[in-house]
Each structure stands twice: as C-alpha cells, then as structure tokens.
Amino acid sequence: xxxxxxxxxxxxxxxxxxxxxxxxxxxxxxxxxxxxxxxxxxxxxxxxxxxxxxxxxxxxxxxxxxxxxxxxxxxxxxxxxxxxxxxxxxxxxxxxxxxxxxxxxxxxxxxxxxxxxxxxxxxxxxxxxxxxxxxxxxxxxxxxxxxxxxxxxxxxxxxxxxxxxxxxxxxxxxxxxxxxxxxxxxxxxxxxxxxxxxxxxxxxxxxxxxxxxxxxxxxxxxxxxxxxxxxxxxxxxxxxxxxxxxxxxxxxxxxxxxxxxxxxxxxxxxxxxxxxxxxxxxxxxxxxxxxxxxxxxxxxxxxxxxxxxx
Numbered sequence: 001x002x003x004x005x006x007x008x009x010x011x012x013x014x015x016x017x018x019x020x021x022x023x024x025x026x027x028x029x030x031x032x033x034x035x036x037x038x039x040x041x042x043x044x045x046x047x048x049x050x051x052x053x054x055x056x057x058x059x060x061x062x063x064x065x066x067x068x069x070x071x072x073x074x075x076x077x078x079x080x081x082x083x084x085x086x087x088x089x090x091x092x093x094x095x096x097x098x099x100x101x102x103x104x105x106x107x108x109x110x111x112x113x114x115x116x117x118x119x120x121x122x123x124x125x126x127x128x129x130x131x132x133x134x135x136x137x138x139x140x141x142x143x144x145x146x147x148x149x150x151x152x153x154x155x156x157x158x159x160x161x162x163x164x165x166x167x168x169x170x171x172x173x174x175x176x177x178x179x180x181x182x183x184x185x186x187x188x189x190x191x192x193x194x195x196x197x198x199x200x201x202x203x204x205x206x207x208x209x210x211x212x213x214x215x216x217x218x219x220x221x222x223x224x225x226x227x228x229x230x231x232x233x234x235x236x237x238x239x240x241x242x243x244x245x246x247x248x249x250x251x252x253x254x255x256x257x258x259x260x261x262x263x264x265x266x267x268x269x270x271x272x273x274x275x276x277x278x279x280x281x282x283x284x285x286x287x288x289x290x291x292x293x294x295x296x297x298x299x300x301x302x303x304x305x306x307x308x309x310x
Contacts, residue, residue: 005053005054013085014045015048015049016078017035017082018035018042018045018046018049019057020079021034021035022057022058023071023072024144026064026066027064027065028043028065030064055068056070056071057074058071080284082148082149083148083149083285084149084285085149086149086150087285087288090102090290091286091288101127101131101288102131102132103132103133103291103294104150104151105155106137106153106154106155106156107136107154108137108156113253113255114259115172115298115305116134116155116298119155119294120132120297122297123293123297127290132294138206138208139156139159139209139210142280143280146280146281152281152288153279153280153281154281155278156277157210157211157253157277158278158280159210162283164283165282165283165284167280167281167283168281169279170277171277171279171298172276172277172305173276173277174275174277175254175274176214176252176254176270176275177253177254177266177270178192178197178266179250179251179252179265180243180248180249180263181245181246181262182264184200184243184264186200187266188264189266189267192266192268193268194222197249197266197268198227201227201229201246202227202229202230202248202249202250202251203233203239203242203243203250204226204227204231204233204250205232205233205234209234211273214273215251215273218270231248236256239252240260240262240263243263244263249266251270251273253275
C-alpha cells in the first residue's frame with residue numbers, strides 16, 4: 001500500500017525534527033540554525049522528505065517559507081511522534097529511578113506569580129530530586145511547544161475550550177483589575193472613574209493576547225481608542241518596576257499584586273473582563289508520574305487560592 005512508504009526505511013527522525021523546525025522558524029536558515037546543521041544539509045533533507053511523501057510541504061517565497069496544506073498536516077503528525085518519543089524516554093528514566101524525573105511546565109502571566117510557585121514548592125517538598133523546568137512564553141507559542149512535546153503542561157489563563165488535541169481543566173476564576181504603584185496619585189482613593197485613569201500612561205499586554213483584545217473592546221465601550229501614551233509588556237518584572245517607579249497604570253490578573261506592598265488595586269470594575277486559570281495538557285499523551293505529581297500539587301494549591309472580586 002502507498003502509505004507504507006513511510007515505513008520503508010527512508011524516513012528518518014531527522015526529517016521529523018526538520019519539519020518541526022521549518023514550520024516554527026519560517027525559513028530554512030532559521031531551521032538549520034535551530035538544528036545546528038548547515039543550510040545546504042537542511043535543504044537537501046527537505047527535498048528528500050518531499051520525494052518520500054510525493055508532495056510539496058512548503059511554498060518558497062522571498063521572505064521565507066510557508067507550509068502548504070500538506071506541510072501543516074505533516075507537521076502536526078511529526079510533532080505528535082516527537083512528543084511520544086520524548087515521553088517514552090522520560091517514562092523509562094522514571095521507572096528506572098522513581099525519585100527523580102523531569103517536568104517542563106509552560107506559563108504566562110496569569111498563574112505564574114502565585115499558583116505555580118506554590119505548587120512547585122509543594123511538589124519539591126515531596127520529591128526533592130524532581131527537576132522542574134519553567135518555560136515562559138505567550139499562550140500561542142506554548143501550545144506549539146505542548147504539541148511538540150517540549151512542554152508537558154501549560155499553567156495560566158485558559159484561552160478556549162478543550163479540543164481534539166488539548167485538554168483544559170479550570171482550577172479557579174480570577175478577576176482582572178487596574179493596578180498602580182502604592183505611591184500613585186490614585187492610590188487610596190475610594191472611587192475612581194475611567195476618565196481619572198485616562199490621564200495616566202498605560203501598560204498594556206501584547207497584541208497577541210486575548211486580554212489585549214478584551215481591553216480594546218473595553219476602551220471602545222467607554223468612548224476611547226487605546227491610549228496613545230502606553231507601553232506594551234507581558235513580563236511581570238518589567239511591569240512591576242514601571243508601576244513602582246512611575247505613575248503608569250496596568251491591567252493585571254487580580255492575584256498578581258494581591259500580596260505586594262509596593263502595588264495597589266484601583267477601585268474600578270473592569271467587568272465583564274475576567275478569566276479562568278487552569279492547566280492545558282495534550283489530549284492524546286499519557287501522563288508520566290512526574291507530570292501527575294505536579295498536577296496534583298497544582299490542584300491542591302488552587303483549592304487554597306481565593307480571589308475576592310472587587
């Protein structure tokens with residue numbers, strides 16, 4: 001049968017790694033650099049793979065390459081195979097030594113300041129030799145990492161429902177609030193209007209985030225475009241320092257500044273903006289014992305977290 005050509009010995013693991021890198025990098029040069037091979041080697045391997053499959057996987061253009069319909073489909077399968085191989089190797093290691101292991105958790109702003117650190121501390125108390133690797137990126141980038149097996153679980157805002165590829169579980173609900181530095185002119189006020197906020201520079205999340213889209217709609221409802229005087233940042237350390245040292249204001253998940261004496265919440269509702277914080281897993285991937293241990297710690301920690309709505 002024709003589909004058995006993938007099992008005739010010509011398809012190599014390097015072909016799967018190449019497709020993953022090509023789709024992620026968007027260029028042969030970038031993929032070659034990511035794989036630590038030369039561009040001619042990458043180009044030759046791509047030609048070999050397309051000959052094996054009998055289809056064109058990428059459209060070549062002046063600014064790089066774009067996966068065709070075949071390329072999109074094959075990338076999905078390649079990443080699934082790579083993820084399974086990664087999990088298989090780690091599972092064998094964990095069976096060999098149950099006290100050790102490694103879990104890679106992806107995170108973004110929501111959940112990264114309170115939920116995840118407490119859960120890591122809890123699991124490390126029980127498994128001190130467990131290596132926990134935290135990878136911070138945008139939700140979209142983390143989903144790619146999850147599908148390729150480079151991330152085991154994503155912790156943060158749930159940006160959608162479960163799909164055939166992902167399984168999402170809500171851990172708690174969190175409000176979105178306006179936050180300033182503790183010495184800001186609006187700090188301590190019992191009532192703040194939208195017009196009061198408009199006088200100050202804003203810190204907004206990046207354009208690729210759902211929260212940014214929701215804020216844009218919030219401004220429109222209040223008769224304004226997005227503030228011209230603004231900074232765009234998703235790194236909490238950057239946002240926090242700007243709030244402390246300037247009169248900027250930011251919109252953040254409610255628990256981020258809850259225990260920070262240098263930050264304060266402005267008494268103004270941003271309803272209906274809010275979100276669910278939870279975990280995202282690959283739907284078709286078997287959980288290793290270390291991943292299960294971290295998820296148990298996350299669920300226990302989440303049960304202890306309460307976000308009082310303003």
